[in-house]
Amino acid sequence: xxxxxxxxxxxxxxxxxxxxxxxxxxxxxxxxxxxxxxxxxxxxxxxxxxxxxxxxxxxxxxxxxxxxxxxxxxxxxxxxxxxxxxxxxxxxxxxxxxxxxxxxxxxxxxxxxxxxxxxxxxxxxxxxxxxxxxxxxxxxxxxxxxxxxxxxxxxxxxxxxxxxxxxxxxxxxxxxxxxxxxxxxxxxxxxxxxxxxxxxx
Amino acid sequence: xxxxxxxxxxxxxxxxxxxxxxxxxxxxxxxxxxxxxxxxxxxxxxxxxxxxxxxxxxxxxxxxxxxxxxxxxxxxxxxxxxxxxxxxxxxxxxxxxxxxxxxxxxxxxxxxxxxxxxxxxxxxxxxxxxxxxxxxxxxxxxxxxxxxxxxxxxxxxxxxxxxxxxxxxxxxxxxxxxxxxxxxxxxxx
Numbered sequence: 001x002x003x004x005x006x007x008x009x010x011x012x013x014x015x016x017x018x019x020x021x022x023x024x025x026x027x028x029x030x031x032x033x034x035x036x037x038x039x040x041x042x043x044x045x046x047x048x049x050x051x052x053x054x055x056x057x058x059x060x061x062x063x064x065x066x067x068x069x070x071x072x073x074x075x076x077x078x079x080x081x082x083x084x085x086x087x088x089x090x091x092x093x094x095x096x097x098x099x100x101x102x103x104x105x106x107x108x109x110x111x112x113x114x115x116x117x118x119x120x121x122x123x124x125x126x127x128x129x130x131x132x133x134x135x136x137x138x139x140x141x142x143x144x145x146x147x148x149x150x151x152x153x154x155x156x157x158x159x160x161x162x163x164x165x166x167x168x169x170x171x172x173x174x175x176x177x178x179x180x181x182x183x184x185x186x187x188x189x190x191x192x193x194x195x196x197x198x199x200x201x
Numbered sequence: 202x203x204x205x206x207x208x209x210x211x212x213x214x215x216x217x218x219x220x221x222x223x224x225x226x227x228x229x230x231x232x233x234x235x236x237x238x239x240x241x242x243x244x245x246x247x248x249x250x251x252x253x254x255x256x257x258x259x260x261x262x263x264x265x266x267x268x269x270x271x272x273x274x275x276x277x278x279x280x281x282x283x284x285x286x287x288x289x290x291x292x293x294x295x296x297x298x299x300x301x302x303x304x305x306x307x308x309x310x311x312x313x314x315x316x317x318x319x320x321x322x323x324x325x326x327x328x329x330x331x332x333x334x335x336x337x338x339x340x341x342x343x344x345x346x347x348x349x350x351x352x353x354x355x356x357x358x359x360x361x362x363x364x365x366x367x368x369x370x371x372x373x374x375x376x377x378x379x380x381x382x383x384x385x386x387x388x389x390x
Contacts, residue, residue, distance in 0.1 A: 033348055103276060103322070
């Protein structure tokens with residue numbers, strides 16, 4: 001009986017250790033090394049879509065880390081808008097995703113587009129998390145209160161209160177032209193977004 | 202019988218753990234590179250720089266050089282972004298020195314980066330040496346899933362064998378000092 005229990009324990013430990021080896025840690029940057037909470041591999045998607053291509057993008061107003069409030073509607077008729085939802089601060093993958101976008105302002109400029117980065121974190125957390133990324137050229141918005149309301153309206157709020165890793169491309173008329181609710185564990189390829197921006201021309 | 206089963210289970214798990222650990226180690230100084238295959242670049246300038254011909258794949262010790270500096274980076278990594286001008290400076294210091302030009306070559310491997318992302322990084326920082334994408338993290342995996350930026354330097358011997366003379370995480374800090382260190386360790390005058 002006792003031995004059986006030991007054998008089972010060993011089996012469980014073995015399986016856990018193997019599973020933990022399989023999960024790939026994609027948050028490679030040395031900058032965030034000890035700060036990133038490792039949730040392991042998550043359920044790729046955990047929300048129901050509420051919007052589709054061709055829909056009018058729901059308007060919102062959210063506070064940003066720079067202090068000003070940003071509305072989607074203020075860009076209407078002027079700029080194409082890319083919304084990047086990332087699950088939460090201090091999580092893998094996304095801690096690298098925005099520094100990548102920070103490098104390619106010229107690509108967004110080329111397509112007359114701006115980027116709005118949104119998470120469900122509060123402003124102080126977002127401030128602390130994005131601070132070491134250097135000066136970000138795009139606004140970072142807090143969808144903290146009422147919690148995840150914008151994510152919810154866009155159909156990307158997960159059951160545990162964080163958002164999906166999702167990209168929305170909205171044209172100057174406010175129409176949704178592209179939706180990528182991505183596998184939360186993976187980073188969207190930059191060229192896929194660029195291809196969609198190219199279609200807006 | 203039970204004892205044997207337990208022993209077997211323990212052995213299998215210990216062994217599988219060991220194999221995974223061994224595969225996950227970054228290259229060690231004094232040791233050799235893992236088996237890394239890269240695609241021969243299309244650009245004639247890059248081909249000339251690396252001393253490669255044709256298409257297909259090549260391994261790093263096939264590069265025509267005495268010393269190869271390998272940077273594992275990511276377009277998405279802020280420290281790699283900060284490092285880019287320093288590595289460019291290193292490249293320029295090598296190319297300007299007649300004793301070193303042609304003997305020390307630099308390549309970058311973009312961990313988890315697509316060809317487009319690697320190209321974006323190259324254009325943004327005007328990087329003069331070849332960069333290779335590693336979209337599926339396969340090279341990154343055999344290199345011990347290191348954080349970025351990570352630098353590996355190998356010395357290629359006359360017989361075509363090689364050894365790792367530098368393998369460290371983080372910035373090289375200063376191009377001149379790093380070059381001095383590499384010259385010392387490789388014995389390149």
